Amino acid sequence: MKIGFSAQDEEFRQEVANWMSEHLRGDFESLRFRGGPGDEHMFPHERKAWERELASGGWIGGGWAVAHGGRGLSISQQVIFHEEYARAGGPGRMGHIGEGLVGPTLAAFGTPEQQRRFLPGILQGQAFWCQGYSEPGAGSDLASVRTRAVLNASGDTWLISGQKVWTSMAHESDWCFVLARTEPGSVGHRGLSFLLVPMNQMSIRVQPIQQLTGTAEFNEVFFDGAQTAADNLIGKPGEGWKIAMALLGFERGVSTLGQQMQFHNELDEIIRVAKANGAAQDPIMRQRIAQAWSGLKVLRYNSLRMLSGTQDGNLRREAMIYKLAWSNWHQDLGKLAMDVLGSAGEILEDAPYQLSRLQSLFLFTRADTLYGGSNEIQRNIIAERALGMPKEASNRS
Numbered sequence: 001m002k003i004g005f006s007a008q009d010e011e012f013r014q015e016v017a018n019w020m021s022e023h024l025r026g027d028f029e030s031l032r033f034r035g036g037p038g039d040e041h042m043f044p045h046e047r048k049a050w051e052r053e054l055a056s057g058g059w060i061g062g063g064w065a066v067a068h069g070g071r072g073l074s075i076s077q078q079v080i081f082h083e084e085y086a087r088a089g090g091p092g093r094m095g096h097i098g099e100g101l102v103g104p105t106l107a108a109f110g111t112p113e114q115q116r117r118f119l120p121g122i123l124q125g126q127a128f129w130c131q132g133y134s135e136p137g138a139g140s141d142l143a144s145v146r147t148r149a150v151l152n153a154s155g156d157t158w159l160i161s162g163q164k165v166w167t168s169m170a171h172e173s174d175w176c177f178v179l180a181r182t183e184p185g186s187v188g189h190r191g192l193s194f195l196l197v198p199m200n201q202m203s204i205r206v207q208p209i210q211q212l213t214g215t216a217e218f219n220e221v222f223f224d225g226a227q228t229a230a231d232n233l234i235g236k237p238g239e240g241w242k243i244a245m246a247l248l249g250f251e252r253g254v255s256t257l258g259q260q261m262q263f264h265n266e267l268d269e270i271i272r273v274a275k276a277n278g279a280a281q282d283p284i285m286r287q288r289i290a291q292a293w294s295g296l297k298v299l300r301y302n303s304l305r306m307l308s309g310t311q312d313g314n315l316r317r318e319a320m321i322y323k324l325a326w327s328n329w330h331q332d333l334g335k336l337a338m339d340v341l342g343s344a345g346e347i348l349e350d351a352p353y354q355l356s357r358l359q360s361l362f363l364f365t366r367a368d369t370l371y372g373g374s375n376e377i378q379r380n381i382i383a384e385r386a387l388g389m390p391k392e393a394s395n396r397s
């Protein structure tokens with residue numbers, strides 16, 4: 001297990017920290033610590049401009065291979081980048097789906113021509129992406145996707161009909177990757193395909209869904225004969241499930257340590273409030289704060305263990321417990337925030353919704369144990385794949 005960083009890595013850390021302090025200022029100053037979970041709807045245009053600033057420094061696609069326009073950073077360096085980014089208060093990334101999910105997927109499964117067409121837009125902070133997987137009736141059971149795609153008579157265009165749901169930032173996206181059924185009559189994971197679809201067309205309707213926080217970061221997306229070029233299919237028709245699953249594997253990578261740095265920022269805020277309002281004098285509250293701090297350390301070491309020795313990008317088995325571990329820890333942090341706030345946590349500053357950062361944290365963390373794989377699904381995966389227990393009945397096919 002490798003849990004430290006080399007002297008060279010620490011030099012790189014300084015380089016990132018310097019760049020952040022030199023660039024996250026002026027027009028971008030107001031973006032510090034903004035746009036994270038529960039705040040993702042805020043400042044989209046300014047955060048897109050920030051993506052272009054990141055691109056100008058060569059900080060998008062750091063982990064991508066040089067051949068694809070990236071920097072080819074080692075896992076340690078990518079971890080450091082994410083840590084320093086969050087430490088400096090770098091805003092929630094508008095481009096994370098493109099950089100973290102689409103790029104690696106295209107690198108693995110796209111043709112050279114598709115890579116040439118799509119990767120530069122991501123690297124330059126110009127093209128923004130959303131994820132079209134979930135549907136009403138296909139969430140945990142993703143293989144039940146019903147959105148259909150058919151090739152037109154001339155074979156040059158896919159026509160897509162159906163509905164996606166919970167599509168984060170669809171209203172700010174240029175492109176969506178869509179898991180759709182291309183083999184009529186197929187069921188389960190067979191007959192699905194992975195299509196890249198431009199969002200700016202009349203036959204796609206994006207309808208915001210208001211969340212507990214009163215804001216709308218995600219959407220319903222309706223496809224009514226939406227079009228995409230035949231060569232925007234990744235892989236072959238029918239290979240969608242394989243590609244969709246590989247993409248989910250990229251979700252649990254190096255950015256986990258940056259996420260923890262954000263958690264640290266939230267815990268610091270809770271401690272600040274606890275000291276200010278006297279909650280820090282309460283012995284039980286002190287215990288819970290110390291417990292949260294220790295839990296975060298455990299998450300960090302687990303992540304480092306998970307990432308060590310994975311220079312090929314493939315995560316080890318430790319990754320299976322990570323989603324379960326962080327989501328529960330973070331949900332508890334939301335509860336702690338409310339208890340530290342005390343009665344002030346129950347009051348909204350202004351009707352209808354003016355949530356403080358900690359109130360928003362509490363409400364948004366309700367979703368942590370659902371998205372990216374619910375707790376129950378994660379436990380099923382651990383039971384079946386890590387512990388070798390029998391598959392649940394519905395999966396016996």
Ligand SMILES: Cc1cc2nc3c(=O)[nH]c(=O)nc-3n(C[C@H](O)[C@H](O)[C@H](O)COP(=O)(O)OP(=O)(O)OC[C@H]3O[C@@H](n4cnc5c(N)ncnc54)[C@H](O)[C@@H]3O)c2cc1C
Nearest residue numbers: 131132133134139140166167168367370371372374376377
């Ligand atoms: C904030 C947020 C952002 C999201 N962004 C996106 C996005 O950008 N793109 C996208 O495609 N999707 C997105 N999602 C959707 C997310 O992936 C789904 O919510 C998730 O997969 C769960 O599916 P579901 O909501 O349909 O719940 P369901 O699958 O209906 O599950 C409901 C409950 O039943 C339990 N359950 C289901 N099946 C089993 C089982 N076999 N065994 C035991 N328990 C089970 C679940 O654990 C859960 O508690 C987002 C969700 C959230 C909350």
